[in-house]
Amino acid sequence: MNLKFFKYQGTGNDFIMVDNRKKFFDTANTDLVKFLCDRRFGVGGDGFILLEEHPDYDFQMVYFNSDGNQSSMCGNGGRCIVQFASDMGVIGSETSFLAIDGPHDAYIKDGLVHLKMIDVDAVEEGNGFYFLNTGSPHYVQYVQKIKEFAVYDEGYKVRNNERFRKEGTNVNFIEKDGDRLWVRTYERGVEDETYSCGTGVTASALVASLQGMKSPVPVTTLGGDLSISFQKADKGYKDIYLIGPAKQVFEGIIKI
Numbered sequence: 001m002n003l004k005f006f007k008y009q010g011t012g013n014d015f016i017m018v019d020n021r022k023k024f025f026d027t028a029n030t031d032l033v034k035f036l037c038d039r040r041f042g043v044g045g046d047g048f049i050l051l052e053e054h055p056d057y058d059f060q061m062v063y064f065n066s067d068g069n070q071s072s073m074c075g076n077g078g079r080c081i082v083q084f085a086s087d088m089g090v091i092g093s094e095t096s097f098l099a100i101d102g103p104h105d106a107y108i109k110d111g112l113v114h115l116k117m118i119d120v121d122a123v124e125e126g127n128g129f130y131f132l133n134t135g136s137p138h139y140v141q142y143v144q145k146i147k148e149f150a151v152y153d154e155g156y157k158v159r160n161n162e163r164f165r166k167e168g169t170n171v172n173f174i175e176k177d178g179d180r181l182w183v184r185t186y187e188r189g190v191e192d193e194t195y196s197c198g199t200g201v202t203a204s205a206l207v208a209s210l211q212g213m214k215s216p217v218p219v220t221t222l223g224g225d226l227s228i229s230f231q232k233a234d235k236g237y238k239d240i241y242l243i244g245p246a247k248q249v250f251e252g253i254i255k256i
């Protein structure tokens with residue numbers, strides 16, 4: 001069978017996108033998703049995303065990590081599917097769609113996708129780290145000399161330690177750089193550092209706000225710049241937006 005796909009990237013976090021409104025794709029086929037995400041034998045991507053119909057929303061996002069498994073929310077993938085839906089004419093420049101963590105509002109303005117994230121009620125403060133859920137679980141730790149930091153080695157250790165081994169976590173290392181925040185992320189389900197992680201950047205900006213960074217927090221990742229705006233709520237944070245570019249890279253057909 002020939003599978004028509006589109007490839008998108010959001011600050012270098014890259015995704016294979018498939019229009020599954022006709023429900024032809026077998027979501028239980030882990031091996032197929034893993035093959036498609038393989039950078040040598042398949043198309044290549046940090047994740048795989050299906051756009052599906054939903055009776056109450058403009059569309060539904062179904063997200064898989066590159067290991068082939070469905071996972072929790074992907075912020076950059078969310079921005080990319082909004083751009084994909086707009087490119088396909090499914091939506092205009094505004095939308096409300098459903099993802100695994102619930103409904104998301106989003107809009108495209110001046111070439112940037114603004115994606116509303118779930119409210120964050122709590123930020124756990126551990127011994128030298130923070131832990132919070134922005135749609136996906138995120139460990140956040142301040143480091144020095146982030147550009148030279150061993151993100152894979154240190155991220156692997158945290159992700160596989162006794163606390164996180166079973167459920168897994170994404171692991172973010174952050175450093176303040178003037179007015180900006182640098183963020184590098186080891187991603188669960190990719191099991192490697194990616195160029196950017198939207199839910200991770202969001203978690204990192206909220207942690208940085210605890211040390212006084214004000215909304216909107218400008219963030220730099222290996223794959224480019226993002227911005228996170230938010231408001232403090234009685235408990236935690238609300239009106240959180242992840243803002244940045246999302247681009248179609250190419251479209252193609254792969255034999256499966």
Ligand SMILES: N[C@@H](CCC[C@H](N)C(=O)O)C(=O)O
Pocket residue numbers: 013065071072073074075076077136137169170187188189190196197198199200
């Ligand atoms: N790249 C993502 C995060 C995707 C989910 C993550 N790998 C997990 O399993 O938690 C993002 O942009 O948020």
